[in-house]
Amino acid sequence: MNDEVSFRDFEVFLAFARNEHFVRAAEELGVNATTVQRSVRALERKLGVDLVEQQGRRVRLRYAGRVFAREASAVLRSRADAVATTRAGSGDPRLVLRIAHTFSLGLGFVPDLLSSLLACHPDLRFSCHQSSATDVVTHLLRGDADVVLGSAAPADPDVVVRPLFTEPLLLAVPIGDPLTRYAVVRLRQARDRTFVAMAPGASSRTHLIDACARAGFVPRVTVEGSDPFVVESMVGAGLGVSVVPGRMADHHHPLVVRIPLADEGCHRTIFLAHRKRAAAAPMVRALTRAAVAHSGG
Template identity: 30%
Template sequence: MVLELRHLRYLLAVAENGTFTRAAEELHISQPTLSQQIKQLERILGVQLLDRTGRTVRLTDAGEAYVHHARRALRDLAAAERAVHDVHDLTRGHLRLAVTPTFTAYLTGPLAAELHTRHPGITLTLREMTQDRIETGLLADEIDLGIAFTGSHLPGITTDELFTETLTLVTSAHHPAGHDRPLPVGDLAGHQLALLSGDFATRGHIDDYLARHGVSPRIAVEANSVQALTEVVQRTTLATALPDAITHDHPDLVPIPLDPPLPTRTVALLTRTDAYQSAAARAFTRLTHDLVRTRHYTGLGTGTAAGAEADLGRPAP
């Protein structure tokens, strides 16, 4: 009796669903067939992998250990298959990219357009998610590249620094506040603001900044969408705080520096340290550094790579 890949996939399906019924439905096979295949795997290994005595099926200690390695084995096999089919002349290919939400307002569009212009044969799957989800997705081989921020990262994540993102006050071009000099932070007490909601890391940076300087402006609008926020600010006298690069593509928005300035963050490409980098991923990395330089984003832009084997735990983006 020989161990086959289907045995691993079937075991993982049962472990993730908690019942043979749901796992069988997901796998599109009959429940008796699934049960027989799992018992076959247990005979091959000579251990019991599943505890079937409760209302839900649970992994035994041996099962927990085996599933951990089975997941990694299937992930590595999938990466190997992609590597075999990688086309180095970039006439075709596929890239799985994830970005934290604020980048969709100023960086994602130009990057996707540049990728399509240079390499129209490469298809792009683009997802917007929090940084912690990006990192777990990279480690699980669900994502090829992420765009987020440097800082503390999960073990096994490598960062490639791109540029320094500057937060600033952003208003309509018709806002009554003057644009010719930095605005003292104390003056914000007299302004009404429209801000991102608390599930954005950007909002945490802004709140910390305001608290540090003892300023409590009135928050007139909260939004969980950068696009909604920019639409509101363009049409009202409300001000917001966003990356100043957003104003590059919005002529109706202008940045107003604050005194002292809002905090900066270092933007980076994130990858899994030991991941195979496809031709499409390498091409995207090159064009990202090119675009950062041509659009004159501040700070780095030279692409210094640094391995990140830092501790767990960091603010959610």
């Protein structure tokens, strides 16, 4: 009887499986709750297997339901892959969302975000470009990206900018540095040190210069790097200290210690931005909702 199971059966059941709630699944699908309930019950009859069970006032997935949800997701993803591959082969990029993001967000935030999106929307595909905050904005403005995630907010009337979260800036020092004995430091404690920094124009360089200015000194930058991983490698080699974004803590460097800064204003805000005309695109809306939820907004 398995041949009677349709792709629509898969889609409706996965919506229920994500929510374990008929009403919320119906809202996601744009139908009424009775339709979802009947579809799930009909699917059980087709399979000859109980997929859900009543627990008090709640309806929960049985083990068989979790197995079916996993397999159904794989089937729908294979179908989406086939469609996307065919369209890509014909030059149709409609299923590909182009995302540009900063280096540090590529460690944990963006991969986790895309993973949660694919779990709900297996038809989505992504093309990611990783660079400095200023460069990802350039990608958006010249049309090479649909959505950008970074710490530089584009100043363009045709761009929608949404703040997602604020994160602290950290002082990166070599392992064994005297400052590592402190749980928190003030930036002026490093005023006589040499600094490693991103190249001029990068937002991380601006954050460093501004933070040092608030602490009352101009940093002596002796080494410049092309990305924060290079910067931290230079710090680990003992070439200086640096100010790095909090998201770098998602990456372990065995020769670097990152120390919280007590100075006022030592933080940065992460933004999501896209063109106004993209606001109605389902993929952009889905990504925006997921990014806000993922950032605790």
